[in-house]
Amino acid sequence: MITTLLYSLTGLILFAMGLFTLIIHSHPLRKILAVNVMATGIFLILVATAYIPLGQGEVDPVPHAMVLTGIVVSVSVTALALIMACRVQETSNLAILKGKKKVKNTQETET
Amino acid sequence: MTYSILTLFDIILVLTLLWLGWQLLSSEDIFKAVILFISFGLLMALAWVRMRAPDVALAEAALGAGLTGPLFLSALRRMNRTRKGERRLDSDENREGDEGKSSEQSQAL
Amino acid sequence: MLFLFLVFCLTVALGTILCSSSGSISGLASAVARLQEQSGVESPVTAVLLNFRGYDTLLEVMVLLLAVISVWSLTKAPVSRQKAEISPVQMGVVRLLAPVMCLVAAYLVWQGSHLAGGAFQGGAILGAAGVLLLVSELDWIRTVPAFAIRIGLILGPVVFTGTALGCLFYSGELLAYPEGMAGWLILLIETACALSIGLTLALLFGGGRPEDDVPEGDIP
Numbered sequence: 203m204i205t206t207l208l209y210s211l212t213g214l215i216l217f218a219m220g221l222f223t224l225i226i227h228s229h230p231l232r233k234i235l236a237v238n239v240m241a242t243g244i245f246l247i248l249v250a251t252a253y254i255p256l257g258q259g260e261v262d263p264v265p266h267a268m269v270l271t272g273i274v275v276s277v278s279v280t281a282l283a284l285i286m287a288c289r290v291q292e293t294s295n296l297a298i299l300k301g302k303k304k305v306k307n308t309q310e311t312e313t
Numbered sequence: 314m315t316y317s318i319l320t321l322f323d324i325i326l327v328l329t330l331l332w333l334g335w336q337l338l339s340s341e342d343i344f345k346a347v348i349l350f351i352s353f354g355l356l357m358a359l360a361w362v363r364m365r366a367p368d369v370a371l372a373e374a375a376l377g378a379g380l381t382g383p384l385f386l387s388a389l390r391r392m393n394r395t396r397k398g399e400r401r402l403d404s405d406e407n408r409e410g411d412e413g414k415s416s417e418q419s420q421a422l
Numbered sequence: 423m424l425f426l427f428l429v430f431c432l433t434v435a436l437g438t439i440l441c442s443s444s445g446s447i448s449g450l451a452s453a454v455a456r457l458q459e460q461s462g463v464e465s466p467v468t469a470v471l472l473n474f475r476g477y478d479t480l481l482e483v484m485v486l487l488l489a490v491i492s493v494w495s496l497t498k499a500p501v502s503r504q505k506a507e508i509s510p511v512q513m514g515v516v517r518l519l520a521p522v523m524c525l526v527a528a529y530l531v532w533q534g535s536h537l538a539g540g541a542f543q544g545g546a547i548l549g550a551a552g553v554l555l556l557v558s559e560l561d562w563i564r565t566v567p568a569f570a571i572r573i574g575l576i577l578g579p580v581v582f583t584g585t586a587l588g589c590l591f592y593s594g595e596l597l598a599y600p601e602g603m604a605g606w607l608i609l610l611i612e613t614a615c616a617l618s619i620g621l622t623l624a625l626l627f628g629g630g631r632p633e634d635d636v637p638e639g640d641i642p
Contacts, residue, residue, distance in 0.1 A: 218432065235337065277384075278486050280384060281626040368468075370538075379549070
């Protein structure tokens with residue numbers, strides 16, 4: 203019970219951190235990393251709610267199957283998003299893609 | 314609620330996951346963030362084993378560390394190579410690197 | 423910092439929902455355990471993945487194929503004109519590890535019917551082996567015929583869809599396996615899908631369509 207709660211809250215905090223980073227940062231690779239962390243948080247919530255301690259029964263396998271599907275789909279979406287980001291970089295030559303950490307609505311800062 | 318030694322393990326794992334997640338999202342160097350993401354994936358595999366989900370742990374260890382990490386590194390290299398939009402995405406005349414790297418080397422000399 | 427405040431409010435709201443509903447979570451474990459013998463496999467996760475919710479897995483394999491098609495339509499795979507200097511340590515490790523990884527992948531696919539494993543785990547290990555081979559730039563990688571690559575890519579989806587349609591003609595519903603054949607059909611589907619998934623993941627790492635003999639017009 204406490205394990206479920208602990209890991210669910212961890213997943214939630216990971217989701218929130220990923221969401222915040224997704225909104226704030228402007229480098230595409232950082233955004234894709236943030237989306238992956240959000241997905242990991244959601245999977246943790248799913249599997250944590252299916253957890254039953256050892257000896258009290260079998261775990262619920264349906265969320266495990268959903269998370270397995272989700273991991274594979276998120277890998278393929280990440281690959282496609284990375285290729286799209288490279289393509290945007292090639293064709294648009296935007297200055298924000300130079301790898302400097304830039305926060306929106308503020309001055310561009312050197313790292 | 315029954316506490317056991319596993320609860321202590323859970324707390325340590327959860328705190329490490331959260332700290333690692335924050336470090337990888339807020340680090341200034343993207344290369345460092347990708348490497349931290351690979352280790353984050355491996356720690357998540359540990360968490361899946363703790364959650365009695367060995368199938369998910371196998372998939373996460375193989376995909377999170379073995380595939381998503383190299384995908385990010387390959388994309389990072391391609392983006393740094395075509396930084397100024399002069400070189401095409403799919404050609405690579407000069408393996409030794411970017412103009413930035415060679416200018417750093419010339420400044421160091 | 424409005425974003426920070428909004429994200430914090432969202433987190434608190436979702437957290438209260440999680441805490442309040444965590445006492446009354448019921449699962450499908452008993453339902454799965456009741457129907458386990460009819461599913462043809464002994465592992466509950468594989469039974470759910472390929473029998474009870476086989477539709478999701480069928481569409482997921484299609485999503486992988488779609489991702490490769492999209493990546494291929496965007497760009498060509500990067501080809502380097504200079505040959506990289508691969509250290510002998512790496513070459514030795516690749517020659518040692520790649521066959522072992524293929525063996526482990528095959529074992530994981532077989533093990534999926536009674537323990538943890540299955541098509542996706544085996545396919546992921548095969549994909550990692552493909553990544554290792556691509557990074558080491560072996561000579562024979564570029565000479566794999568395009569026809570073989572395409573056949574390997576569609577093998578998994580075609581076998582899965584063919585089995586689903588066969589079940590449709592046999593018993594009137596998609597993916598309703600005939601009695602007694604469920605285990606063997608699942609093994610067939612998992613083998614084909616593992617090969618396809620491994621090739622798909624390795625091609626996603628390759629990052630674009632390979633060089634072909636067919637001239638392409640204005641496609642970048």
